Each structure stands twice: as structure tokens, then as C-alpha cells.
Amino acid sequence: MSYIPHTEADLQRMLRDIGVGSVEELLRDVPPDVRVKEPLDLPHPLSEQGLLSLLRQISSENSTAGDYATFLGAGAYNHYIPSPVRHIVGRSEFYTSYTPYQPEISQGILQSIFEYQTLICQLTAMDVANASLYDGASAVAEAVIMAGRITGRKRVVLSSAIHPEYRQTVRTYLRGGDKEIVEVFYCTEKGTTLADAVERVCGDEPACLVVQSPNFFGCIEDLASLAEVIHSRGGLFVVVVSEPLSLAILKPPGECGADIAVGEGQSFGNPLNFGGPYLGFMATRSEFVRQMPGRLVGRTTDRDGKTRYCLTLATREQHIRRDRATSNICTNEGLCALTAVVYLACLGRRGLRKLARINLSKAEYLKERLISTDILEPGFTSPTFNEFTMKVKKVTPERLLSVLLDKGIIGGLALRRFYPELKDHILVSVTEMNSREDMERYATGVLQAV
């Protein structure tokens, strides 16, 4: 077995030094009735070559963005990943290390995470960011729990235009608590969350209002006006971002009154990977740092006075505080955070803003091309970034998407599955990966669907 160095002679020598005649003697604490009698019922072992050919076969049973022109987004975005990202993240000094408990031999990951925390703060315009959470959905759940801890209040107000799976995750995370969740329905004309609708449902003592922007429909929310409403009731404003590239050109949560900004960092260099691993990020105001979940990296010095980094403020965490910790999270998404750092460094300030403008330009282009078919029209009136909702006329969305699929185009997501009232609507995402030619094919395909 190539991953296990020991020969039979090695094992015999070690057993002799231990002072036993066989492995069985080491297992005397394991009662016979729980021992495995038969070999495990698993497929026989493969050689490395055999393994590669089997897994190549399995992977070829998938069709991907490599085979189809895809316009799917909805919380997972197909962006170009610069080559240096893979090379740095593939360095095994990084990827084969554990959580950096021993800072003297973990400065590489610690300094990278310190840089990551800084980048998230810059993008969100918040004071402090943690070292990562699992994904966008669980980050929202953690933010809601944190808001409850800070305010001591129970009512959680969620915009119904937040990613449906994020909302479902919040509900699951709150099953064990005493929180009360109310949803504020999106405006059917604008596709956004309206301040007066929030006022109607938030009650006198809301813990927080949670709003996603751009929201699940791709619509950009008027965050500042929503912040005003929730702050006037003494609740916290939680802003969710599922397409972080939007932060390059849209006003950041910190400048719109956000108390906690959370979201999904997948777009920053992490491949689609069928939904994971992705990167939950969280940033907040300085005053709330001790209520934050997750790891934090801080700056310090070593005995020679040199600048160093280490995990810090750990008394919030499970390994110290146990049942009174701010969260149960331990392993997070460290390598995905490193990925984001290298990605952001590669694009740089200008590159990121330029890329965001390209995404916007292409999305607007496709939107107009689709409108010109007279088979699709905008689902909502609000401005959008690189994703938008269209209403399908003259044909069902399912039929439209299936005709497109036959032409090698994954045209988007039918919204009926999450919003029964939007049974005629589809969600379309456009990134720098979608060529003009693909978009022309899309528009032509739409015409052929009727």
C-alpha cells in the first residue's frame, strides 16, 4: 500500500518493541462483539492509474461550463481564474497544513489571512473581518445569531429576495433557539425590499433586518433607506452579498449603514465545484468584534521584536468557551480565503473594477438582446449588476430552457422552484466568461423556442 510505508518486518519489529505478539493484543479493549468479522464491503483497491481512469470516466458523466455556454448564477458564478491563483494555492506548504495553532511555523497562512481580513474590510468598508466561515448561507445564519446576541432581541426580519437556500439555512440554524423569523415580501414591480414593507413587519423590537444586494433576482437594493428603518427601531442591519465582484463598483455595505456584512466569496478565484467548497465572509464594526464567530488573525511580535501574526481573541471560540462560545465553528475555509487573496492581488484595484464593468456591460448587452426578441421582458424595474430576472412570454420557461439546452446553452434558472408566483420567470447571469457570440446564440435560440 503506497501511502503506508511499513513493511511486514517493520511492523513485527515495532510490535516486539511494544512488547506484544500481535496487533490483536493492542485491541483487547475493543469488545469482540463490536469487531468487524468480515472484510468491509467496499470495491477492491485500484492502482493509481486505474483510479485516474475510473474518475476520469465519472467526471466525463458530467457536462460543464466547458461544454455548454452557461448563464447560471444564483449564488455560484463562473469567473475566469488567473493562473497564479492555482500555482500559489497548490503549494503544499499551504494546503497540507492545519489550522495555524503554532504561529512560529504558520506565518505563511497567518499573514495571508491577515491580508484577506484587510481585503474584505476594504471591499465592504467595514472595520473588521474574520478569517472565513463555511459559505454565504451559513454566514448569514451566523450573522443573525450574532445580531441576536448583541441586541438581546428575538425578531429576525429577512427579505424574501435573499437567496432561498440562504433563508432556509437561517431557519435550520435557528431551530434550536428562541428567535422568531418574519419575512418581508419583495416588491413585485421593483423586485426589491421596500422600507415601508419592512416597517410593517419589523415590530417594536427587531434584532435585525437582513437584506441581500444585489438580491436573488439580481436587483440592487436601496440599502441606505433600509438601514434607516431598522436603525430607527434599534435593530442591526445585516447586508448579504452573494456576488462579491459587485463590491468593486457598488457602494459598499459599510457606507450604507450595515452593522454586519456577510456573504459568499466564491467569485474570488474559487471554482464552481458543484457548490463547494466556497467561502463565507463576515465583517462588522469594531465594537462588535468580541461577538463575532470564527477565527481572527491579529498582529503581534516575536521575541526578536519582528512583526508576526497569530490567531487571537480566542476566548470567543469553542475550544476555550465551549458551550458558551459565539459559534461552534472550528475548521473554516482557510484555503478558499487564501485563494481569494491571491485572486484579488492578481486583479488589483483597477483590474477588479474593470472586471466588474465588463460583467455589467455584458449583462446589459444580453438583457437588451433578449428584450429585442420580444419573447422576454425584464421581470423587475430595478437596476442590476451581472444578473437579472426575465419574464418569459409566449412559451413556458421550462420549454425555453430545454430548447436552449439542445443548442448547447444553459440559459439560466427557472424561478418557479423557489418562487411559485414567478412561474414565468428565469434568472440569467452573465460574466466575462460569456462571449458575445454565446449571447447572440442565446438570443437566436430564444426566437426558435416559440
Added chain:
Amino acid sequence: MAFDDPFSDKPLIFELSREGRQGVEPSRCDVPERDPEASIPGEFLRSDIEGSPEVSEPEIIRHYTRLSRLNYGVDTGFYPLGSCTMKYNPKVNEDIASFEGFLLLHPYQPEELCQGALRLMYELECYLAEVSGMDSVTLQPSAGAQGEFCGLLTIDAYFRDRGKPRKKVIVPDTAHGTNPASTSLAGFRAVTVRTGKEGVLTLDTLKEVMDNDTAALMLTNPNTLGLFERHIKEISDYVHQMGGFVYCDGANLNALMGIAKLGEMGVDIVQFNLHKTFSTPHGGGGPGSGPVGVKKILEPYLPVPRIRKKDDRYTLDYNQPRSIGKLRAFYGNFSVMVKAYSYIRRMGPEGLKKASTVAIVNANYIKERLKSTYHLPFDRACMHECVFSDRFQSQYGVTTMDIAKRLIDYGFHPPTIYFPLIVHGAMMIEPTETESPEEIDRFIEAMKEIDREARESPDVVKNAPTRGIKRIDEAGAVRRPVLRWQGSGGGG
């Protein structure tokens, strides 16, 4: 000009920034470029990203390559971090996870376009069920702690379903911190049960805290002392008799593959740590993956979607009215699953058994060879890890922390220290099966040498590490938290 010091403090990427530099530029826009102001109101737009760096590609590569050299990984050397199972991460698994057929797969693609991924997940569920003796497995949890949370929520859902919610979960004093933290998050009250003087849980102490309001006993087997909970059968029989469930934290499953099945011990729920037992890399703190296996009675409560197989076609089933819902978006950390699947297929049944067997031999070998040098609080045959303390060395003023830091000078990653909490000055050593006998011998020699130093020249140990980066002031980071770079002026 000073000579090069690889261990010098490194500038931050922000400090390398020079106006106008660029790493990798976006490709040309092939549609008419549009001003954001043309479609988005000005009040929704930002004018710049303050502080965001501008660095060229060669500088980026050199910066992170230099940083990587300050990082110690399994590929660098022996990493005996107890309960973390830092085994070798096979390279072929990384190659496989980077196949485009996996990497470029969107989670909302039509099912017929992701049959390979669903097949892999379905089969991995079956393999994990077989290894553990469970009936059903979900792959959704992102890491071990989320798996614990998931398992506890299914228990809560079960009791609520029957209109008889229970509020207590019993957790041994040797448990990982995530266990009581997950317990609280799931809405239960964590009640601690003492470990017996032989280092394992006994039925009598359990009976002191167990009652009809107890939803579950949450234990780790083997426990964090590396000892097999040998009363497990009578304990789980009793818990079941009281109407409760037995949850096993699977962090230490690397001791049991092909040797014993948790399902046969009366365990009802277990979480797997694919980033421990099943060889996927830890990534400097993640991503992990924490699938959960349950007995049939809890299956209806598992998160959605479930993966179904019918006539060689795989589908996602969201229609589970009693499910606890979702723990995250989509289906879990898929690429981690790909690596774990590849590991199991490469190892086969005998390979997995050999992994656990050799892990146990390596741990017992270290325990036997060091037990006259370091205090061994529980002297019996261990499983895949063993726990020493600093009792002998502390009389010379040398602590577990000092010993850990001195190991760095000898080229080893320190063990898990000061855990489990019931052993004062604990050093928890888990060698795993992938360390050769020669490497294990070198580690043992280093530990003996450090003991000699502790007696003869304790300052050398107390000042460690003496090579490379010197000891870091962790308390200083707490006293004055600096959690981000704030410009070249203030620095903090």
C-alpha cells in the same frame, strides 16, 4: 546591506503596491463598454476601493512563495497533531479534483448534466455507511462541527416530532470544544459527565446525570485520551433504554476502519471528518467536510436534498417534509468528497483496515518508548493516539508549551497541547499510519533529547524556538488587537 534572512518579517501585499501596476488583466470586453452610471443610479455606486493593492504578477508569486516557506505542512514533515489525523494527502486525489468535469460544474445545472457528480456522492454515502455501520449518510455538512450540529438537530427533530422535546445532551469532560458548542447551538443544554479513573466513561457515572430529559449522549470513540470506550455497549444499551440517542464524534475514526463498526456499538449518529480519516488536506484550516451517518430511525430528518438512485439514474430529492432543512447552500464541499472517494477507491477494504492498524501500532510504539521519559496518565494499550503530560519536566520549570516549541527546533510540528482538559499539561500525539518507522524513531529521539535538555539546560527549552522564527507573543495580540492593515502610516 544585511544578508538574506528567510525568517525576516515580510511586507504585506499592500505595502508592495505601486500605483499603476497590474497582475493579470481581465480580457478585452467584446461588447460595447457601458458606464455604470448609465444603468445604475449614482448613489448606489462607489468611486474607488481604498487601499486595495496594485502588484505585478512576478511580485505576487514571489510574495506568496516566500510566505509559503514560512508554513509547515504534512509535506514538510511529521505533524503529530492529536485528534487532527494529519496523514499524508495523496497527490493523485488533487489531480482528480481538478478535472474540468468536476471543477466547472455548476450546482444548479440540470440533473442530467451532473450524473457523474451525483453518482460519486451517492457511492461515497454508501461507502461511509459501510465503514461506520450506519444506514444513511448525508454529505452536506461543511466540516466536523457542522456535522455535529446537523446530527444534534436530527435528534431534536425526532423528539419534537413525537411531541416530547428533550433538553439535555450529556458530553464527557474529555470532549472536543465543538461538542458542547454544537449542543448549545442546537438548543440543548450541555451536561458534563466525568471520565472514570481508567480514562473511559463508566455506566455508573453516566447514570448520575442521565434522565428522561436527556436527548443524547455525545461521546468520542476512541476518546481524546486515545482509549477505546470499552463499556460502549452497555452504555448505549442504557441510553437507548432511557429513550435517548448515542452520538459519536467521528474525529477519531482513523482508529476503527475495518476493525470495529460504530453502528454495532449502538451508536445512532456519527459525523465523519473527511479531512482527517479520509486523507483530504486541511488547507491551513479548511475546507473540510463533515458528512453525517444515522440509523434508519433518524433518516427522515437529514438535510435536503437527498440523493436517490433509480435504474442507474441519480436525482436530487427535496421532498422530505420532516427534514431539518439546509445547513448551507447547495450540497456540501464537493471537491473534498471527490478526494475522499478517490482515497477509498485506492485503498479498498484491506487498505483501510491496514491504515487503522498501522496508525494504532505507531501510536502504541510512541507510547511505549516514551512512557519512561514523559508522564503517561493512563497506561493501557491505546488506539491511534496517546496522551502524555509535562509532570516530570515541570519540576525543572519546563512546560508543555516549551516542549512543543522546542520540537519545532528539531523539525517537527508539535502535538496538540493542553488538550484534553482533564490532563494537566497534556500533549496529545497522533502519528497516523503514513509516518515511517524511521520518522517515528527520530521523533522519539527528539522528545528524549528535549527531556534531557529540560533537566540539564532548561533555558534552551524555555527559549525555543531558537532557530527560525522566535517565540511569538500571543498574549500581546490580545492586549492590543490589530486585525487589519490600515495604511502605511499607522500600520494599525
